[in-house]
Amino acid sequence: MTASPLPISSGYQCPLCEAPLIPETNNKTYTCIKRHSFDCAKEGYLNLLPVQHKHSKEPGDNKVMLDARRLFLEDSFYEPLAKAIALIINAIQVPNRVGHILDLGCGEGYYTRKLAELCQSSSQIKLYGNDISKFAISAAAKKQKTAQFIVASSNKLPYESNFFDIVVRVFAPSDATELLRILKTSGYLLTVTPGPRHLWQIKEHIYTEVKEHTEAAEIPDGFIQLSSQRISYKISPNAEQRTALLQMTPFAWSASEEIKAKLNAMDELTIETDFIVTLFVNNSD
Ligand SMILES: C[S@@+](CC[C@H](N)C(=O)[O-])C[C@H]1O[C@@H](n2cnc3c(N)ncnc32)[C@H](O)[C@@H]1O
Ligand SMILES: [Zn+2]
Incomplete structure (x- = not known):
């Protein structure tokens, strides 16, 4: 038998x-x-967000925000950040087997695609991405067949425990308990959060008093911080790219139509980007 x-x-x-x-x-x-x-949807992703776990009909970023983010990111303004992330990941030694990497809250998958392109041993890694927005995941899955995308909330991740070697979280929410559960013992968490002067010149147009972000990334429970670096540089997007940049940020909610029109009409605007890239290691038993 x-x-x-x-x-x-x-x-x-x-x-x-x-x-x-x-x-x-x-x-x-x-x-x-x-x-x-x-x-699996025809684009190749799985929807693992049951209706009873949804708090709204279409949770997460909507199509307007998603299209704006894609338009802006595809013009390579954040490529230096993507390269910095890949450099850190390339320096992490994953034991002699395929390493599992999750792009948490991956949006339309810009960084997931960049990881596939920039990670030295891309044949030795398997990439995953989740996002609560179906629009985002559908777009990500359409563009990248080498990664596995799912619609799922980062507050309740439908992955097995101890599955991931590295979780990358770029400007996205997370739940520390879930991160610890899905990461292997001694697995890594790499976060990108806004630095004090991130998009300062856009904020100057919107708020009467602009406040700096607090610099330090919060250490999630159960992790220890290994390194932190600040990456800042200036960009000069054109009017269409500036509109997209505003649209993909939470500041869009605070900007009046008048401010949006003013930003759009400017001949030139140099804008500071400012990112804090922090590497943590799972320190739980
Ligand atoms: C600022 S965007 C960043 C997207 C992507 N990481 C990037 O940088 O291009 C934040 C993302 O988090 C997603 N999001 C919000 N709440 C979420 C949750 N509870 N679980 C998973 N994703 C969530 C949104 O749909 C959105 O795509
Ligand atoms: Zn079941």
Whole structure:
């Protein structure tokens, strides 16, 4: 008698009962032992955000914000940041096996694509991305077939425990307990948060009194900080790119139509970018 092969773990767990999700032979449907099943969308992503876990109809960034972010990022303004992230990841030694990297709150997947392009041993890493916005994940999955994208909240991640070697979090929310659970022991967390003068010249147009961000990135419970670096440089986006930049930030809510028109009409505006890139290691047992 031949034993049937063990089902291959996908790294995903069922968002309804937390049992492992196993891909069926067509790789298009994932099912748990209780027969909860999830189909891949035509773009190749899985939606693991059940309706009962949604707090609104379309949570996360909407299509306008998403299109704006894509337009701006595709013009390479944040490429120096992407390169700095890749440099840190390239210096991390993952044991002799495929390393799992998660781009948490990945949006439309700009940094996930950059990681695939810039990480030295891209054949030795497997990239994953999650976001609560279906628009964002659909766009990310359409552009990158080498990464596995899911619609899921970072507050309740449908990944198996101890699955990831590295989690990258760029301007996105997270839950420290979930991060500790999905990371391997001694796994790494790399965060990007705004530095004190990030987009200062845009803020000057919007707020009567501009406040600096506090510089230090908060150390999430259970982690220890290994390094932190500040990356700042100036950019000169054109009118269309400036509008997109404003649209993709939370400042867009505070900007009147008059301010938006004024920013758009300027011949030139040099804007400071300012990022804090921090590396932490999982220090829990
Ligand atoms: C500022 S954007 C950053 C996106 C991407 N990391 C980037 O830098 O291009 C924040 C992202 O977090 C997502 N988001 C907000 N709340 C979330 C949650 N609870 N779980 C997962 N993603 C969330 C939004 O949909 C959005 O795509
Ligand atoms: Zn289930």
